Amino acid sequence: MSSDAHPGPARAIRHDEAARRFEWTEExxxxxxxxxxxxxxxxxxxxxxxxxxxxxxIAADLVRCGLETARARGWKVRPLCSYVAAYMRRHPEYQDLAA
Incomplete structure (x- = not known):
């Protein structure tokens, strides 16, 4: 598991690269x-x-962290999840990442 932590507004979201997952535990x-x-x-x-x-x-923070990681690593993003697709539509600053 990667020890990369990505700050959200009040969260340090973990990026588990082996599991291909961004994760946060709330309560x-x-x-x-x-x-x-x-x-x-x-x-x-x-x-x-x-x-x-x-x-x-929380979902918005997870998606923002995922998109920022994609940008930093030079990845394009295919938003197969409806929440991610809606988030990208609402935040034009991420349109350049669309695959």
Missing amino acids: GHACVLDYTLDGAVASFTHTGVPAAVGGRG
Whole structure:
């Protein structure tokens, strides 16, 4: 597991490169952004935040961290997850990453 931590507004999100996942634990609940990597194209496949900790901006922080990691590593992003696709539409600063 990578020890890379990416700061969100109040979170240090972990990037587990071996599992292809960005993760955060909130009150004992695992919150994740999963991806696959094919060359320099990251397909963001699933954002999961349990309802018990929903509405706190965790999914947005996970996606922002994933997109910033993609930018830093020169990856393009294929937003297969509907949440990631909507996030990218709402944040034009990430349009250049679209695969």
